[in-house]
Amino acid sequence: MRAMQIPLDHPLLQRIVDDLAEKGWSRQDGFLPQALTLELAAECRKRAAEGELAPAAVGRGPAQEIREGIRGDHIQWLEEGDAAVCDTYMALMDSLRLAMNRGLFLGLEDFESHFAMYPPGAFYLKHLDRFRDDDRRMVSAVIYLNDAWLPEHGGQLRMYLKDGVEYDVVPAGGCLVVFLSGEVPHEVMPATRERLSLTGWFRRRGNEPF
Numbered sequence: 001m002r003a004m005q006i007p008l009d010h011p012l013l014q015r016i017v018d019d020l021a022e023k024g025w026s027r028q029d030g031f032l033p034q035a036l037t038l039e040l041a042a043e044c045r046k047r048a049a050e051g052e053l054a055p056a057a058v059g060r061g062p063a064q065e066i067r068e069g070i071r072g073d074h075i076q077w078l079e080e081g082d083a084a085v086c087d088t089y090m091a092l093m094d095s096l097r098l099a100m101n102r103g104l105f106l107g108l109e110d111f112e113s114h115f116a117m118y119p120p121g122a123f124y125l126k127h128l129d130r131f132r133d134d135d136r137r138m139v140s141a142v143i144y145l146n147d148a149w150l151p152e153h154g155g156q157l158r159m160y161l162k163d164g165v166e167y168d169v170v171p172a173g174g175c176l177v178v179f180l181s182g183e184v185p186h187e188v189m190p191a192t193r194e195r196l197s198l199t200g201w202f203r204r205r206g207n208e209p210f
Contacts, residue, residue: 006095008102016096016178017103020139024180025159027169031176032092032143039085041145041173044115044196052076053117072122073188075114075199089113089198093141096178097202106138106204113141113200118155123190126160129201130182136203137181144171145196155191159184171195 006013012028019026032040047053053074055066078086090111097108118124129140142157149155149172156168157177161184168189169177179186181201188195 005091006099008095008099010095010099013096013099014103016176017099020100020178020180021104023161024183025161026176026178028176028178029172030174032089032174034174036085036088037145037173038147040089040143040198041147041196043083043085044117044145044198047076047115048074048117053115056116068122071124073116073118073124075116077112077114078198089143093200093202096141100139100202106202108138108202109205111141111200111202113198116197116199118188118191118195120193121190122188122195124188126158126185126187128182128185135182136205137201138204139202140179140181140184141200141202142177143198144173144175145198146171146173149173153192154189155193155195156189157186158189159186171197 012031016026016028053076055068056071056073056075057066058070078090080087080090090113093111093113097111100106101108130137149170151170155171157171159167159169159179161167169175171191
């Protein structure tokens, strides 16, 4: 599959930039074409079947540990060139990175991402995506890969917004959710079926130790 990029002045990218500036988050249903969504889902399932997805840990560095009472997904980080369909997704996200830099002056330098598979009943408790001792993660992005998902399947992304507002996103295939990593607490609710996504972070250059 050929790399796919979006012009920086595309209305879809501009809506995301405007939403981030106005409220710190954006939801775009149908961000991914259905064919690409299905190919990415198939790639995720293939890797899971081959044992390439591993239980996700919480914390960072030496303090990392697997705690299924906090987080129950299985993940695999993406590497450039390991699959054409993943490179297509990464090219799309790079278009978004450039658009956010142009519109919001965030100084985003790169994007890291992983597949995530939540088995039925798995969840991720309320948390922030930015580590206390690492300020590089600026913007979080989640793209859902679930075909024919219904609200009764559960698995919502619950965002805790200003003024005590809780906003739920049904993880329907092709939907993109973007939010400021250090400002939007969120959690993943348990689902009755397997839940697939691509989760990633746009990062700036971090503060270097002296």
